[in-house]
Amino acid sequence: MKTVAVLGGGIGGLAASYYLTKSAQVTKVVVLESSSRYGGWLCTTRRSDGAVFEHGPRGIRPAGTVGYNTLNMVEDLGLEREILPVTYSHVASKNRYLFVKGKLHKMPSGISGAIRTVPPFSRPLLLSAAMEMLVKKSKKDDESVYSFVSRRLGKELADIAMDGLCRGVFAGDCRKLSMRSCFPPLYNAEQNSGSIVLGMLLGSGTSHVVRPGPLAQKSRNQSWAQWSLRKGMESLPEAIVDWLTQSEKVHLHRHATVKQLHLSGADWEIQLEDGTITADHIVSAMPAKALASVLPHSLQPLIQLLQDVSSVTVAVVNLEYKGSILPIAGFGHLVPSSEDRGLLGVVYDSVPFPQHDSPIGVTTRLTVMMGGAWFEEVFGDPEEVSQEYLLAAASRAISSHLGINIAPTWSKVTVQRDCIPQYYLGHWERVESMRSYIRQRLLPLSLAGSSYDGVSVNDVIFSGRSAVEGLQRSAVS
Template sequence: MTTVAVLGGGIGGLAASYYLCKSPQVTKVIVLESSSRFGGWLWSTRRSDGAVFEHGPRGIRPAGAVGHNTLNMVDDLGLGGDILPVPYSHVASKNRYVYMNRRLHRMPSGLSGLLRTVPPFSRPLLLSVAMEMLVKKGVEEDESVHSFVSRRLGKELADIAVDSLCRGVFAGDCRKLSVRSCFPVLYDAEQRRGSLTLGMLLGSGPSPAVSPGPLAQRSVTESWAQWSLSRGVESLPESIAEFLQRSGRVELHREAAVQQISPSASGWTISLEDGVVSADHIISALPAKALVSILPPSCQPLIQLLQDIATVTVAVVNLEYEGSILPVSGFGHLLPSSEDQALLGVVYDSVPFPQHDRTNGRTTRLTVMMGGAWFHEVFGSPDTVTEERLLARATEAVHCHLGVPTAPSWSRVSLQRDCIPQYYPGHFRRVESMRSFIRENNLSLSLIGSSYDGVSVNDVIFNGRTAVEQLLGTGV
């Protein structure tokens, strides 16, 4: 393996390049990014007064093999001293809210929360958990998240908690999302143990082997629920890009949009606006739809499969208010689709990460997320909606939900187009078919990124590592 071209300079493409650099088998890595910056959806605004605002992911979970893998990378990049951990004992971890029937409800937590009837639920959640163990295993190879949870835990829990959760994580409709692809742990628990409860207690299956380094071990010892970095999560892709630059084996190209890729005798010919690049292998970290537009006609079956992967657009509105304006303390609140289709949720950024507040004078930072699977229905085309309209809708939500009468002192509206892929039932089969086509046609091509095997930062990084290990036939 001599030259590998990585298409896309988001966190997936950068992670794959990082792992490629760890191998002596790779002589040269060429990273081609169409925009003017690396990092993709990991995007932070840093103001001169010390305030940090996130326009994409804001907190990363440390748990499990994929969480440990990311922390091992953070350690290796020398970012351990910049970590901002949020333990499970923190109020942001313990208090999460749902806004329903025009009021905030704290979600049940702990044993006491399971034993009591806590609004907006009509009965103790422990009853649903106890009954779940008696439910027969499903026979379908996949189903919607809403169908799965309704069947096992009851419609009320699906309509409120799971509906809200899917809007917060995927900006998606739980009635359309695949349980097998979006929540594989739940699917595996039912398949292997016949029960979610038993699956959680006994384990639902093998997990990837990742040896936790010092930082990952610290996250376990200190019981972290999530973490960020002192200069925002964009510090991670920035540090990877610096590492790649220093390696001497990586060419980093910004504003290098790929026009076409064509198989050649030695691998691929990659056509850019201003020239041609040759590579022995391509790792595509592009969104599925972007890959569709550059594949050759000979890949028509793959193109059709890629076209089936839908995405949603999310409006992310960062707000800053003078003083302490929150009526409650916690991570934030979500809304079920029955309450307000436009509003996905509000994150109380100053609670988990007060270190990102400005250094002079008390303020409260919030992020309002809107649209997702309901964007076109509520706001129309992303091409025609104005920032003023989105800002007005966001500030109205803060006023109504949190009782904040004042206007924000600072705001920023970011329209994140096609930012989260939607895994519909059968998604795993589509991805299997894509990779089968690649194998059967001996294409030197790897597919990574959030379009295929998980949308979280941890998933995307780990899948970049997995693709490199498969390509090189070794552990990295």
């Protein structure tokens, strides 16, 4: 194996390329990105006065295997001094809200929150947890997030908390999303221990172990809940690109749209708009449907499986206000679908990351997330809806939910088309079938990115690592 082509220059493709540079079995890495920039959904506006606005992910969790893995990479890239940590004791970690029945409610936290009845819930969370341990284990291979949580913790928690969480994380409908694929630790806890509570207390185990480096160890010692970077999250893909540029192995190409893939013997011919390149192996970090559209027709079973992975569109509305205008302090609030189908949630950006505020005067930054699985139903065709309409909808939400009735001094509306894959029922089986098909036919192809094994930044980076490790194992065997 000599030349590996990486399709897609988002964080998944860049991570795979980063790990490929460390492989002695690879002599050349060709990165093909169709757009004008690298980084995918990690996209930041840095205003001239120093203010920073995120149009995609705005914070990363440091814990667990995938969290340690990302921090180890960050350390290797020399970004330690750029880290902005938020600890568990920070108000943004302790205060998270739900908007239910026209009011903001602080989510229960700590022991007192667990043993008391805290609106909007009608009974203490501790009681729900105690009763959960008596529920029998399901024998189903998969079920919806809503069904799982209703069965184990009650309909109220499913309707309010889990519905809101799925909208915040996946911009999706918990009645359609797969528990096994979206929340594998909770699914595995029930399967292994018969209970979410017992499983989480005992530890459900993981097949991957990543040793935390000094930075990851620091995050544990200092109890980080999340972290960002001083110049915004786009600094991470930028640092990876700098790393790759310094490697003699790597050839980076923007505006390089893949038109068609052809198998020529054991190699790939990759047809671009301005020519063809060859590669011994492909790591695809393209969205599943995009990969399906360029694969050879002879791989129809794989194409069909890839086409079945849907994604949703999210409108991200960044707002800046003059003064300190938030009536409450916290990370933000989520909105269950029963309350407002079009509005997913609001992030109070200035609370966790005040370092991103303008240094000139006192300002407040907020981000309104809208649409997701309900985008077309509420707003219509993403290609036709106007930015003015979305800005007005976001402003109405800020007024209604937070009582902020002044106009923002700055705003930016970004429609992120097909940005979050939806892991519907049976997703795990579809992904297993994809990889089984690839193995059985000895296809020189690896899958990475958010379409398969997790949508968080940590998951996507780890998917790049896993793809490269699998490629190395197959080369040795």
